[in-house]
Amino acid sequence: MSDAKYEREIEKILTNGIKSHRKIIDLSGQQIxxxxxxxxxxxxxxxxxxxxxxxxxxxxSLLTLRELGAYTKKPYERIKQEEIIKFFTHYLKGKSLxxxxxxxxxxxxxxxxxxxxxxxxxxxxIVDNELLQPEKAKPRKISSGDLFTKDEVLKMINTCRTPMDKAIVSIWxxxxxxxxxxxxxxxDSVEFISGGCKLYIEKSKTEEGYIPLIMAAPYLHEWLNVHPYKDNPKAPLFIGLRSYFGDRLQVNGINQKLKRIVKVAGIKKHIFTHLGRNISIxxxxxQLSVEDNARLHGITPSTVFNVYTRRTRREACKKYFDVNGRVLTDDEKIKEKEExxxxxxxxxxxxxxxNSYDRNYCQQCLRPIDMPTMLKLGEIKEKQMVEMKDLIKEQIKREIIAEMKETA
Incomplete structure (x- = not known):
């Protein structure tokens, strides 16, 4: 939502203009x-x-104070401490910490x-009470099992309904x-280069600049080819495609989209936007030094270890074998290459x-994208030819038998 829309919402609060499906209690003139x-x-x-x-x-802040005023139905200077405590303990029961x-x-x-x-x-x-002191929420514990694998991400991409959804998942x-x-x-935040693209971050918590993308670049390219406002450089990259068509997607919209995709894909894992940072880091x-990994994601090196990395014991054991010269078998080499x-x-x-990884046919020339796909296509054609020959033989047999019966 833009600042102009926030301003309009503020105006609604200060003029009792909020409309909702539930009953809204107007504030008094003194409260306003x-x-x-x-x-x-x-x-x-x-x-x-x-x-x-x-x-x-x-x-x-005004939305919060509006709720308090509507709950107590009193001018703010006449509200008592016990009423504020009751507001938090009863009225907000069920809300997150x-x-x-x-x-x-x-x-x-x-x-x-x-x-x-x-x-x-x-x-x-009036507010100097232990029950009114904010409590710091416990940090969400994320284990290595909570992170999404490449196969699960591919499953998500294959269930996406639009090129935009695929771009969002791949960047995530x-x-x-x-x-x-x-x-x-x-x-215009996307600049395609040889081997990938640069994604320029307009507003960042830490520092503005670009991030490099390789896996997500083809998905972004496919989305920009069909973007309704692709000729307008300042149009939002990710937009509403149904309700609020063309409006910039907000944080909750991105989060809900990821949740819907995971549900359709049948993956039983909790997903949220920030989890992508744990996965990527x-x-x-x-693969990268701690300092480079931190710089790439706009965090400090200590945060990489203390907050984000979730390496498993199995990965650590494999790394130990690798650095000490263990030679992989041929099957292990093939599996590692495929992964x-x-x-x-x-x-x-x-x-x-x-082209993107999930494509088997080129989006430009429509031919098989690589040799495995071409060989697979050849196998399918050969199988179809064998089946066709068997059908023809069967048809000829039936015709011969029918002629013999007529002659007899």
């Missing part, structure tokens, strides 16, 4: 007046990271403003960009066009 004053203060307040507070943060903690931060900051307090750890009595697996980075991409651990080539682009043997 207080929220308007807080909005003017908050949007001009310096951000903790420098600069101004984001419009989205202003909207989220992260959501409740985020709302507590908003409410405590709001009452600090109302009471003119500026010191970092000082709070007015290959480089694991952040949800917000998906949403910042435009048509773990896959490249050992290494999975998801890598295929070059057409006829015209040289680079």
């Amino acid at each position: 007046k207080t929220l308007t004053a807080y909005k003017e203060y908050y949007e001009n307040k310096p951000s903790s990271r420098g600069g101004k507070v984001k419009v989205k943060s202003v909207l989220n 992260a959501t409740i903690s985020g709302w507590k931060v908003v409410v405590r900051s709001f009452y600090k403003w109302m009471h003119g307090m500026n010191k970092k750890h000082e709070f007015p009595p 697996y290959e480089m694991g960009i952040r949800g917000g980075e998906y949403c910042s991409l435009n048509v 773990t896959r490249l651990d050992g 290494a080539e999975k998801l890598l682009p295929k070059k057409c043997i006829s015209c040289g066009t680079i």
Whole structure:
């Protein structure tokens, strides 16, 4: 959602213009007046990271305070501490710890403003209660078994309904960009080069620049060939194709799309956008230096080990054998080569066009893409010829028998 849309949502809150399928309680004039004053203060307040507070943060704060005002049905200055506690313990029951903690931060900051307090750890009595202190959510534990394999990713790609979905899945697996980075991409964010493409990140949590893509490059190429607004460089790269057609996909839209694809593929694993970072960083651990792996993903070297890598004991044992000169058998060499080539682009043997891994026929010349496909096609044709000959022989037999019966 753009800043202009966030501004429109803020306007709806401050004018009781929110419409919903559920019953919405309008705020009183006094409540609206207080929220308007807080909005003017908050949007001009310096951000903790420098600069101004984001419009989205202003909207989220006002949505939280609107819920509190609608629940208590009182001017904010007349709300009592026990009512705020009840709001969090009863009204928000069932919400995640992260959501409740985020709302507590908003409410405590709001009452600090109302009471003119500026010191970092000082709070007015109304919110100075242990039950209103935000709790840090426990980090999600991810094991090596939670990571998706190449075969599972191929299964996801084969169930995708559109070239755009294939591009999203392939980028998710290959480089694991952040949800917000998906949403910042435009048509001109992709630059194709020999052997892959550069994906320029418009808005990044750490630093702007480009990331290299090899596996995902053919899928991006196929998507851009049919993108409804491919001639507009500033059009969003990933868009709604049904409802909200042409609108930029938001973080939740990317996440829900991945969940739907996994469900259709029949994979029984939990998926979310950020998991792609664990997969990518773990896959490249050992192939790149720790520093290069960290720089590629916009994190610090210590974060690579402490947060993201999920190498298995089996992988560590294999690495130990490899560095100490163990010689692979012929079967092991073939299997290792096949695994290494999975998801890598295929070059057409006829015209040289680079195609995605899941293609057997070239998107440019429509011929078999490689020798295995050509041989397989030859085998199919040979089998069809044998079956045709058998059918003809059977037909001739029936005709001869029919003629003999007529003669007799």
